[in-house]
Structure formats: C-alpha cells, structure tokens
Amino acid sequence: MTSIPTAPARRTGPGWWRSAVVYQVYPRSFADGNGDGIGDLRGIRDRLDHLQWLGVDVLWISPVYPSPMADNGYDVSDYHDVDPTYGTLEELDGLIADLHERGMKLVMDLVANHTSDEHPWFIDSSSSPESEKRDWYWWRDEPNNWGSFFSGPAWTYCEGRAAYYMHLFAKKQPDLNWENPEVRHAVYDILRWWLDRGVDGFRMDVINLISKDPELPEAPVMPGQKYGNMRQSVIDGPRVHEYLAEMHREVFDKYDRDLLLVGETGETTVEEGRKYTDPDRRELDMVLHYEHVEIDHGAFKWDVRPFDLGRLRERLAAWQTGLADAGWNSLYWDNHDQPRIVSRYGDDGRWRTESAKLLATVLHLQRGTPFVYQGDEIGMTNYPFVSIDEVDDVEGVNYYHEAVAAGEDPEDVMRSLRAMCRDNGRTPMQWDDGPGAGFTTGDPWLAINPNHTEINVAAQKDDPDSVLSHYRRLIRLRHEDPVVVDGDFTLLDDVHPQLFAFRRRHESGELVVLANFSSEEAELGDLAQECRGEVALGAEGGPVLAPWEARVYRR
Ligand code: ISL
Ligand code: CA
Numbered sequence: 001m002t003s004i005p006t007a008p009a010r011r012t013g014p015g016w017w018r019s020a021v022v023y024q025v026y027p028r029s030f031a032d033g034n035g036d037g038i039g040d041l042r043g044i045r046d047r048l049d050h051l052q053w054l055g056v057d058v059l060w061i062s063p064v065y066p067s068p069m070a071d072n073g074y075d076v077s078d079y080h081d082v083d084p085t086y087g088t089l090e091e092l093d094g095l096i097a098d099l100h101e102r103g104m105k106l107v108m109d110l111v112a113n114h115t116s117d118e119h120p121w122f123i124d125s126s127s128s129p130e131s132e133k134r135d136w137y138w139w140r141d142e143p144n145n146w147g148s149f150f151s152g153p154a155w156t157y158c159e160g161r162a163a164y165y166m167h168l169f170a171k172k173q174p175d176l177n178w179e180n181p182e183v184r185h186a187v188y189d190i191l192r193w194w195l196d197r198g199v200d201g202f203r204m205d206v207i208n209l210i211s212k213d214p215e216l217p218e219a220p221v222m223p224g225q226k227y228g229n230m231r232q233s234v235i236d237g238p239r240v241h242e243y244l245a246e247m248h249r250e251v252f253d254k255y256d257r258d259l260l261l262v263g264e265t266g267e268t269t270v271e272e273g274r275k276y277t278d279p280d281r282r283e284l285d286m287v288l289h290y291e292h293v294e295i296d297h298g299a300f301k302w303d304v305r306p307f308d309l310g311r312l313r314e315r316l317a318a319w320q321t322g323l324a325d326a327g328w329n330s331l332y333w334d335n336h337d338q339p340r341i342v343s344r345y346g347d348d349g350r351w352r353t354e355s356a357k358l359l360a361t362v363l364h365l366q367r368g369t370p371f372v373y374q375g376d377e378i379g380m381t382n383y384p385f386v387s388i389d390e391v392d393d394v395e396g397v398n399y400y401h402e403a404v405a406a407g408e409d410p411e412d413v414m415r416s417l418r419a420m421c422r423d424n425g426r427t428p429m430q431w432d433d434g435p436g437a438g439f440t441t442g443d444p445w446l447a448i449n450p451n452h453t454e455i456n457v458a459a460q461k462d463d464p465d466s467v468l469s470h471y472r473r474l475i476r477l478r479h480e481d482p483v484v485v486d487g488d489f490t491l492l493d494d495v496h497p498q499l500f501a502f503r504r505r506h507e508s509g510e511l512v513v514l515a516n517f518s519s520e521e522a523e524l525g526d527l528a529q530e531c532r533g534e535v536a537l538g539a540e541g542g543p544v545l546a547p548w549e550a551r552v553y554r555r
Contacts, residue, residue, distance in 0.1 A: 012258060013258065015279075016258050017058070017258075017260050017285055017286070017328075017369055018328065018369065018485050018486070019478060019479060019485045020057035020058055020260075020369055021055070021056045021057055021058070021364075021369070021370050021371075021372060021475045021478060022056065022057070022058040022059075022060055022107070022260075022262075022330075022369060022370070022371045022372070023051055023054070023056040023058070023059055023060070023371075023372045023373075023374070024060045024061075024062070024335055024336075024371055024372070024373045024374060025044055025059060025060070025061045025062065025374055026039075026062045026335075026336040026373075026374060026425075026426060027039050027040065027041070027044065027061055027062060027063075027064050027073075027086050028062075028072055028073075028085075028426070028445060028446075029336075029374070029426050029427065029428045029429060029439070029445075029446065030043060030044055030047065030374055030428075030429050030439075031043030031044060031046060031047045031429065031431070031438075031439060032436075032439055032440035032441070032442065032444075033045075033046055033087075035440060035441040035442040036440075036442055037440050037442040037443045037444050037445050038085055038086075038440075038445045039086075039428070039429075039439070039440075040085065040086045040087050041064065041082065041086050041087035041088075041091040041092055041094075041095055042087055042091065044059075044061070044095060045091070045094060045095055045098055047431075048098055048099070048102060048104075050457065051104065052102050052104070053472070054372070054377060054468075054471060054472055054475060055472055055475040055476055055479065056104070056372060056475060057103075057104060057105065058104065058105045058106075058107055058200070058201075058260060059099060059104060059105070059106050059107065060106075060107040060108075060109070060203050060262075060371070061106070061107075061108065061109065062074075062109050062336055063076060063108075063109045063111055064082050064083060064086040064087075064092065065077075065078060065079055065080075065081065065082065065083060065111075066078040066081050066082070066083045066084075067083055067116060068116055068118050068172060069083075069085075070116070070170050070172035070173065070394060071169065071170055071172070071173060071394050072336075072393075072426075073109075073111075074109075074111050074169075074173070074205060075111075075114070075115070075116040075117075075118075075170065075172050075173045076111050076115055076116055076119065077115070077116040077118040077119045077120075078119070079190045079193075080190070080193060093197065093198070096197070096198045096199060097198075100198070105200035105201065105258075105260065106198075106199050106200055107199070107200060107201040107202060107203055107260055107262065108194055108199050108201075108202055108203075109202070109203050109205060110187075110190070110191065110202040110203070110204045110205060110207075111205040112176065112187045112190070112204065112205070112207075112210070113168070113175060113176065113205060113206045113207070113209050113210050114167065114168070114169060114173040114174055114175045114176060115173075115174065115176060116172060116173065117171070117172045117173070117174055118172075121133055121136055121137075121176075121186075122136075122137060122174050124136075125137050125139075125161075126158045126160045126161050126165070127160050127161075128160065128161065129161060129162070129163070133182075134161075135177055135179075135180050136176060136177055136180060136182070136183050137165050137166070137174045137175065137176060137177055138165060138166035138174075138175055138177050138212070138216075139161060139163045139164070139165055140155070140163060140164050140166070140216070141163055141164070142164070143155030143164040143166075144216050144217070144218055144219070144228070145218050145219060145221065145227060145228040146166075146168075146216075146219050146227060146228050146230035146233075147219075147225065147226070147227025147228060147229065147230065148167060148168055148169060148170070148171075148227075149168055149169050149395070150169050150170050150394055150395045150398050150399075151395075151398040151399050151401075151402040152171075152227070152398065152402065153227055154166055154167060154168055154227070154230060155167070156171040166212075166216075168206075168209060168230070168234060170394050170398075175209075175212075176210075178210045178211060178239070178243055179211075179214060179239075184243060184246065184247070185250075187247075188247060188250045188251050191247070191251045191252075192251055192254075195251070195255055195257075195259075200257070200258065200259060200260060201259040201260030201261055201262070202260075202261060202262070203262045203263075203264065203288075204261070204262065204263045204264060204284075205264055206264055206265075206266060207240075207244070207263040207264060207265060207284075208235055208236050208237075208240055208263065208264075208265035208266070208267075208268050208272070208276075208287075209234050209235065209237070209266075210237070210240060210243055211234075211237030211238055211239040211240040211242075211243060212233060212234050212237050213232075213233040213234070213237060213238060214238075215233075216233065217233060219231075219232065219233060220232075222299065226406075231267060235266070235267050235268065236265070236268055236269070236272045241275055241276070241281070241283060244263075244276065244283040244284060245281065245282060245283055248261075248282045248283060249282070253282070259285075260285055261284045261285045261286075262284065262285065262286050262287070262288060262330060263276055263283075263284045263286075263287040263288070264287070264288045265287040265288060265289055265290075266289075266290045267290055268287065268289050268290075270289075270318055270319055270322035270323070271322070273287050273289050273319065273322070273323060273327065274322055274323055274326055274327040275327075276327070277323065277326075277327035277328050278326040278327045279326075279327075280326070285328060286327075286328045286329060286330040286368070286369055287330060288330050288332060288335075288371075289319065289330075291315040291318075291319065292312055292315050292316050292319075293333070293338055295307060295308055295311050295312045295315070295345070296308075296344060296345075296419075297420075301420050302399060302403070302413075302416040302417075302420055303416075304415075304416055304419045304420060307344065307345050309497070309498070309500065309517045310494070310495075310497075312345070312500070313491065313494065313500050314494065316366065317489070317491040317494075317502075320366060320367055320368075320489040320491075320502075321489065323368075324367075324488060324489065328368060328369070329366065329367060329368030329369070330368055330369050330370075330371060331363050331364065331366050331368040331369060331370045331371065332363070332370070332371035332373065333345075333359060333363055333373070333376065334373035334375075334376050334425055335371070335373050335425065336373070336422065336425050336426055337422050337425065338373075338422070338424075338425050339382050339419060339420055339421065339422075339424040339425060340375070340380055340381050340382045340424055340425060341356075341359050341376070342355055342356045342359065342379050342380075342381055343381045343382035343424070344382075344419075345359060345517070346358070346359050346548070347519055347548065348381040348382065350519070351519055351547055351548045352379055352381065352455075353379060353465075353466070353467055354546075354547065354548035354549065355548040356376075356379030356467045356470075357379075357467055357470045357548075357550065358515050358516070358517070358548050358549070358550040360376070360467070360470055360471055360474055361470075361474065361513060361515060361537060361538075361550040361552065362500055362502075362513060362515050362550065364474040364475070364477075364478065364484075365474070365477075365484060365502075365504065365511060365513050365552065366489060366502070367485075367486075367487065367488070367489045367504065370474075370475075370478070372471065372475075373425065374429050375425075375429055375430065376471070377467065377468050377471040377472075378430060378455055378456065378457055378460050378466075378467055378468050379455060379467040380427075380429075380430060380449065380455060381449065381451060381455070382418070382419070382424040383423065383424055383427050383447065383449050384418070384450075385414065385417055385418050385421060385423070385424075386414070387414070388400045388410075388414065388417070390423075390447060391417060391421055391423055392423055392426075392445070392446055393421060393422045393423045393426070395421075395422055396417050396421040396422060396423060399413075399416075399417075400413050400414075400417060423446060426446055427446055427447060427448060427449050428440065428444050428446065428448045430448070430449065430451075430452035430455055430456040430457065431456055431457045431458065432452075432456050432457065432458040432459075433452060433453045433454070433456055433458065433459065436448070437452040437456065438456070438457070438458070470537075473537065474537070477536070477537070481508075481511075481554075482506055482508050483504050483505070483506040483508055483509055483510060483511050483554075484504065484511065486506050487504035487505050487506035487510065487511065488504065488505050488506070489502060489503075489504060490502060490503045490505070492512070492527060492530065493527060496522075496525070496527075497518075498516050498517055498518040498520070498522040498545075499514065499515065499516060499517070499522055499524070499527065499545075500513075500515045500517055501513065501514045501515065501527055501530070503530075509554065509555060510554075510555055511536065511552060511553065511554050512530045512533075512552065512553045512555075513550065513551075513552050514527060514530065514531075514545060514550065514551045514552075514553075515545075515549075515550040515551075516545035516546070516547065516548060516549050516550070517548070518547065518548070519547045519548065520547060521544050521545065521546060521547065522544065522545045522549075523543065523544055524543045524544065524545065525543075528542075528543035530553065531543065531551075531553065532553060532555060533553040533554055533555030534553070534554050534555070535551060535552065535553060535554075536552045536553065536554035537550070537551070537552040538550055538551035538552055539551070
C-alpha cells in the first residue's frame with residue numbers, strides 16, 4: 001500500500017504562488033451548515049480539514065456578497081457585506097482567521113465588470129439623466145445590435161432614465177463604465193477594503209471585458225443569430241491593460257504582502273495572456289483563459305462537438321510555450337461555469353476513475369498554478385438533466401427558451417444543456433453516501449447527483465487508488481519537486497491519435513508524462529524510449545499504455 005504523507009512545503013515571497021495549488025469553492029454547493037439546503041460560510045469552515053488534508057494552499061470562494069441572485073451572486077448589490085444566505089461578515093472574518101491559522105490563504109471573487117441592477121450605484125444612475133452617477137454605466141438613447149452572452153439583446157430600456165443600458169450578461173447585470181475614473185476609483189476602494197480585512201487576493205470576474213470600444217460599433221451577425229456578436233468590441237478592449245496597471249499601482253503596490261491576482265479572461269489569446277501576466281508589466285499574476293475548455297464547442301457553446309485530443313494538446317502546448325519566459329499559466333479543467341471534465345474529455349462510465357486520474361495528472365504536471373474545483377478531486381460527473389425544470393442557471397434557462405421559441409426541437413436543446421449546462425458543475429458536493437450527500441440535512445437547492453452513493457469523499461479517503469488520493473499525491477509532488485514548479489515544458493508528440501506526452505526539464509532532473517486519452521490500449525511507438533527512470537506516478541509497464549493510463553517517469 002502506498003503511504004500518503006502530509007505537511008506540504010510552502011514557499012513565501014515574490015512568486016510564492018508558482019508552487020501553490022488553489023481550491024475553488026462555489027459556496028452555494030459546497031456545504032450547508034444550517035440545513036436550509038444552500039451552502040454557506042459555516043459549512044465551508046466545517047470542512048477546512050478536507051482542504052488541509054488535500055494539501056491545497058489557497059481557497060478561492062465565488063461571490064458571497066449581498067445579491068438578488070439573478071446569477072447566483074455574480075450580480076452584487078453590496079460589495080462590503082455578506083449575503084444572509086451565506087452568513088455574516090463576522091463569519092467571513094472567522095473564515096479568514098481559520099485559514100490563516102492553517103497556513104492557507106483566501107482569495108475573493110471581484111465582480112466589477114458589472115453590478116446588480118439593485119446596487120445603489122445603478123439605482124442612482126438610472127433614476128434620472130441628472131444623477132451624479134449618470135455616467136457610471138453605459139447609457140444610450142438607442143441601443144446598438146449587440147447580443148448578450150446570456151441570450152437576447154445586450155441593452156434594456158429603463159423608464160427612469162428614458163434610455164437603454166448595456167449588459168453583456170443578464171439584464172440584472174448592468175455593465176459599469178470603466179472609462180469614468182470615478183468608477184475605477186470606487187472599485188479600487190473595494191479592493192483596499194477587503195485587503196485591509198485580511199484577504200490575500202482576488203479572482204477578477206470577466207476582467208478582460210472591462211474596456212469597451214467606446215464607439216460601440218454595430219457587430220457582425222452570425223448565420224442563424226438575431227443579435228450581433230460583440231466580442232470584437234469588448235474582449236481585451238483598448239484600455240484594459242492600462243486599467244489593470246493603474247489598479248496595480250493604486251492598490252496592490254501599496255500592500256507589502258504575498259497577494260494572488262488572478263484574472264478571468266474568457267476568449268483571450270496567448271499574446272494577451274502574456275501581457276496580462278508578465279511580471280514586468282505589473283498587471284496580474286495569472287489568467288484563466290478558455291482555449292482548452294472550448295475544444296468541444298462549435299460556433300458557440302451549445303453547438304456541441306466531439307472531443308479532439310489533437311486540438312487540446314496543441315492549445316495547451318501553445319500556452320505553455322507562449323508564457324515560458326514571461327508570464328505564468330493557471331491550470332484548470334473545471335469551475336462553476338463548466339461541465340464536469342471527466343464527463344467531457346474523459347469517460348464517466350467504465351473508466352471514470354482512470355480517466356479522472358489521467359486528467360488530473362496531465363493538468364497538475366504542466367507548468368503553472370493548478371486550480372482544483374470542488375468535486376474534481378473525487379471525479380464528480382455531469383448530472384443527467386432530462387427537463388428544463390431541473391435547470392436553475394440563468395444562462396441555460398435563457399438559452400433554452402430562446403432556442404425553443406426560434407423553433408428548435410426541445411429534445412435537441414436539452415441534449416446540448418445536458419452536455420454544456422453550467423449546472424453540471426453546480427450540483428452539491430458529494431461528501432458521503434447519505435440522503436443529503438453530507439452536503440445538507442435539508443432540501444438541496446439543486447438536485448444532488450444520484451451517483452453520490454458511489455462517488456463521494458468518504459468512500460475515497462482511505463483508498464490509496466482513489467481519485468482523491470491521486471489528487472493529494474499530485475499536490476504533494478508540486479510542493480516537493482522543483483521540476484513540477486520550475487521545469488520547462490516540451491510537447492513530445494503532436495500526431496499520435498491517443499497520446500498526450502510531455503517532458504518537464506529542470507536543473508534538478510526531468511519528468512516525463514505519458515497519457516493515453518482513450519478507452520483502448522495505446523502503443524507508445526518511438527515514445528517507448530521515454531520509459532526510463534523511476535515511475536513517480538502510475539504503475540510500471542512496457543511500451544503499451546492501458547486505457548486511460550497515465551504514467552510519469554522521474555529521472
Ligand atoms: O461560458 C460562458 C459563456 O457562454 C459563461 O458561462 C462564462 O463563463 C462567462 O462568460 C464568464 O463567467 C463569469 O462571469 C459571469 C458569471 O455568470 C460566471 O459565473 C462567471 O464565472 C458573469 O458575471
Ligand atoms: Ca445554509
């Protein structure tokens with residue numbers, strides 16, 4: 001039996017996050033401390049032993065601020081408090097203290113591209129064209145043709161202002177106007193307020209959308225679409241780097257602490273990613289790009305395509321090499337917006353355990369900072385959604401109604417939702433095989449996956465071959481082996497139909513990862529010459545990899 005030692009080694013000082021592992025909690029679905037069926041801060045505090053045992057260094061929690069919950073908290077109505085659903089500010093202070101006591105850090109979600117329409121800023125701004133905050137949002141007498149990311153138009157009419165406001169997401173999420181310096185400074189105040197409270201950094205929601213082309217030009221309309229695709233005018237917009245550098249100067253440079261600054265930058269490119277994260281530019285430490293989680297998207301996310309290993313390998317390698325000498329990668333498969341990776345790129349049936357372990361291996365052994373999303377560590381799967389009534393998420397619900405109204409077969413739409421709907425990643429965390437999965441003693445806000453009777457933390461904790469033990473081993477390897485942190489990256493093969501193989505090289509040695517992304521055996525061919533050294537993870541073996549086998553050599 002393999003023994004699993006504890007006590008991770010932690011680095012401090014500049015760049016400490018290169019050797020760290022982040023764990024993301026979606027508070028609604030992690031642990032319910034008061035039995036009302038919704039996860040909360042009490043629940044998170046009660047489960048910190050799990051995080052410590054796993055060995056993670058940083059906890060990132062999705063928003064817990066007061067919110068009308070049109071988008072589960074990504075619509076903030078007060079940046080300086082905690083929503084009663086999740087607890088109190090005192091409880092959050094308690095969480096910060098608990099984490100610091102355990103040597104862990106807390107990263108908060110900053111949602112500053114938009115606020116809730118119930119935020120006092122928007123209420124004020126929308127009240128009259130004379131409002132002092134009239135330019136805090138994007139108001140126009142006539143809307144342009146942009147569509148929103150969440151279906152429908154990106155503009156909604158407001159009686160009070162007799163004008164339209166822009167919302168790239170739901171209509172209850174009006175976009176802030178970052179062109180206005182007062183808005184930027186109000187956001188910087190929020191950041192300082194939380195840093196002064198003891199938080200250790202931020203994951204900045206859709207931060208690459210904050211700068212829009214101020215002309216707001218009409219956008220191209222794709223075939224079959226009603227509204228224009230505004231991406232060109234909003235993604236990595238004209239002043240985004242200027243704003244982030246200003247934020248750094250105004251806020252982060254003034255704190256002499258080990259902060260972590262992560263930007264969510266959907267649909268950004270390697271070139272832009274490098275700019276955001278080049279330490280000399282003093283913008284962000286790392287970004288969450290989307291390229292590797294859009295491999296199975298067609299023209300848009302609901303147009304589901306088969307997984308393509310070649311494309312995954314090529315895009316991941318592009319980020320590894322693109323940020324090799326400046327900038328830093330974040331590494332993730334899942335978050336609260338993504339379907340479960342084992343159902344997507346792995347095999348959630350016969351090979352669930354093997355493929356979940358393989359996906360973890362290839363992710364964690366790249367160069368960058370890994371993010372574990374709650375449930376990844378036990379190989380949680382997608383939920384078998386049958387009816388739209390089971391879906392809560394605003395993006396999925398809006399899409400369903402729009403597509404069905406446009407004449408699409410509801411069965412086809414449900415098939416897309418089953419594969420891509422964000423609620424796949426939001427079903428409650430599976431702690432044990434009991435009726436509430438150890439998540440709640442009450443009625444869960446979103447259905448628990450029926451497979452929690454088999455897939456749960458309790459069932460995997462003492463099993464050295466479990467997905468959970470594997471995650472723990474990978475995290476420990478990062479803390480102990482400088483090759484994992486600092487080694488360079490080389491893709492070893494770009495044609496094999498089943499293999500993802502790469503090498504990490506460092507003055508202290510090298511690691512080779514050989515992974516078979518298929519349910520059939522894979523011949524290593526020329527790569528068999530890489531089977532040298534000690535097997536650091538996986539089992540000894542010859543020139544053939546078993547289905548979903550990942551083998552790691554260290555020499
Ligand atoms: O995949 C998507 C686009 O079709 C979205 O789900 C994507 O994740 C979103 O564009 C960016 O996500 C972030 O901002 C959203 C919020 O709903 C997400 O939960 C958040 O992670 C708006 O705040
Ligand atoms: Ca609760």
